[in-house]
Amino acid sequence: MKQSLEIFNRLVDELLADEAKSPVAEYVPTPDLYTRLDLKLQKEGISAVELEHALKDLVFTTPRTGTNAFFNQLFGGRQDKAILGDLLAVILNNSMATYKAAGPQTGVEKTVLREICNMIGWDENSDGTLAPGGSMTNFMGMLMARDAFNETTRYKGVHQKMTVYTSMESHYSTPKNAAFAGIGRDNVRKIATDTKGRMDMAALRAAIEADIAEGLHPILINCTAGTTVLAAFDNLEEASAIAKEFDLWLHVDGAYCGSVLFSNQYKHLIKGVENVDSFTVNAHKMLGTPLSCSLIVVKDKKHLHTSFSNDASYLYQTDHDEFNLGKTSIQCGRRNDALKLWVLWKSVGTNGIAQIVEKEFELADTGRNYVRNHPDYTDYSIDDTVAVCFNYKGIPATEICTLLYQHSKLLVGYGSFREDQFIRLVTINATNENEDILQFFKTLESFVAENENLFSKTA
Numbered sequence: 248m249k250q251s252l253e254i255f256n257r258l259v260d261e262l263l264a265d266e267a268k269s270p271v272a273e274y275v276p277t278p279d280l281y282t283r284l285d286l287k288l289q290k291e292g293i294s295a296v297e298l299e300h301a302l303k304d305l306v307f308t309t310p311r312t313g314t315n316a317f318f319n320q321l322f323g324g325r326q327d328k329a330i331l332g333d334l335l336a337v338i339l340n341n342s343m344a345t346y347k348a349a350g351p352q353t354g355v356e357k358t359v360l361r362e363i364c365n366m367i368g369w370d371e372n373s374d375g376t377l378a379p380g381g382s383m384t385n386f387m388g389m390l391m392a393r394d395a396f397n398e399t400t401r402y403k404g405v406h407q408k409m410t411v412y413t414s415m416e417s418h419y420s421t422p423k424n425a426a427f428a429g430i431g432r433d434n435v436r437k438i439a440t441d442t443k444g445r446m447d448m449a450a451l452r453a454a455i456e457a458d459i460a461e462g463l464h465p466i467l468i469n470c471t472a473g474t475t476v477l478a479a480f481d482n483l484e485e486a487s488a489i490a491k492e493f494d495l496w497l498h499v500d501g502a503y504c505g506s507v508l509f510s511n512q513y514k515h516l517i518k519g520v521e522n523v524d525s526f527t528v529n530a531h532k533m534l535g536t537p538l539s540c541s542l543i544v545v546k547d548k549k550h551l552h553t554s555f556s557n558d559a560s561y562l563y564q565t566d567h568d569e570f571n572l573g574k575t576s577i578q579c580g581r582r583n584d585a586l587k588l589w590v591l592w593k594s595v596g597t598n599g600i601a602q603i604v605e606k607e608f609e610l611a612d613t614g615r616n617y618v619r620n621h622p623d624y625t626d627y628s629i630d631d632t633v634a635v636c637f638n639y640k641g642i643p644a645t646e647i648c649t650l651l652y653q654h655s656k657l658l659v660g661y662g663s664f665r666e667d668q669f670i671r672l673v674t675i676n677a678t679n680e681n682e683d684i685l686q687f688f689k690t691l692e693s694f695v696a697e698n699e700n701l702f703s704k705t706a
């Protein structure tokens with residue numbers, strides 16, 4: 248064990264030193280992958296020295312998601328206290344299914360979930376769990392909606408034509424999950440959005456009414472707090488009025504930006520969240536914990552038991568079962584994803600977490616201001632969020648993003664809204680400073696200036 252930890256420490260030291268000089272890893276094209284790197288498994292083992300050598304090569308060519316040049320996905324950076332927590336989770340290697348196997352770690356998970364429920368404004372009747380990612384916690388929300396609509400479904404299977412409502416800008420896990428849940432992708436209604444990417448509530452109501460008139464069974468409205476491209480927030484107050492009127496489950500997919508809950512300055516973006524039925528948030532996005540740390544909380548915990556416990560109903564549970572977290576999870580063996588968030592939270596406090604969130608909004612303001620004040624840029628962003636959407640000199644976003652990647656300059660992605668396609672700079676790494684955002688634009692500009700011949704056209 249000691250030797251492996253020494254290798255680990257050396258590799259990390261070397262990586263961090265190299266990242267400071269080269270924030271983007273060497274680009275390895277897929278045709279070269281198996282020749283550039285020794286990934287082969289062989290019959291005989293190798294020495295520790297050879298192993299360390301192979302590992303170093305692998306570590307050094309792996310995309311660097313922790314640096315100030317990674318803006319590609321909805322995560323990035325390193326919150327070191329969260330990393331400490333996750334490393335401990337690996338060493339301890341508990342399964343969160345039972346108190347017997349997880350002991351005090353059960354209390355860690357329950358404390359994190361309780362605090363989040365409290366912040367929403369829910370009472371002791373609320374609870375939650377963790378699953379490996381927002382797609383899975385959203386799936387749990389959908390299953391609870393399905394079973395709340397008809398409790399016999401979990402025994403008899405889906406035998407009614409159920410429908411689900413989500414915006415055109417929502418995450419693709421909703422149609423996937425509808426397929427898994429037996430509801431069917433074709434029964435997901437993609438509701439139009441307004442010019443700022445928020446679900447159009449009049450269109451939502453009309454779609455529900457049309458389905459009811461057809462004899463279908465609407466079960467769930469899925470709102471998004473932070474849509475994938477624009478990072479827009481659906482209006483939860485209006486959605487919950489509609490959910491109440493038609494007696495539907497209201498789930499909030501806050502995988503991306505649900506962490507605004509922590510900030511007094513920005514929690515107005517999810518105003519009315521206390522009236523929803525379930526709420527998903529990924530700490531591995533805005534809060535910067537390692538992947539994955541996805542939580543779902545539910546206003547009435549009986550639904551967790553109805554949908555996920557295999558035997559006795561909620562009513563028969565003993566006190567002790569409150570600490571057997573496997574009763575309400577989708578997995579059997581389950582890694583301890585709560586610990587990384589708990590260690591970060593314990594270390595910086597709720598105020599420190601709020602500062603992480605607020606820093607990301609500040610970085611986005613810096614980015615948007617830059618784009619809006621420089622005539623070579625076209626701005627597609629909305630205000631009050633953590634994504635900066637733009638094009639530069641009319642160059643297709645796909646071209647810029649791909650070339651920056653292939654030349655190991657920056658990792659950034661593109662997205663589209665309605666007929667526009669643009670670069671999407673996500674300011675979700677709170678360890679960045681405003682200068683890092685300005686440096687992003689400088690790197691992009693000098694790359695374009697030095698490589699004009701690579702682009703199909705520049706203005």
Ligand SMILES: *Cc1c(COP(=O)(O)O)cnc(C)c1O
Nearest residue numbers: 380381382383418473500502503
């Ligand atoms: C990232 C994201 C998801 C999926 O979460 P994973 O942890 O990647 O599975 C779902 N919804 C939204 C809005 C997201 O941004």
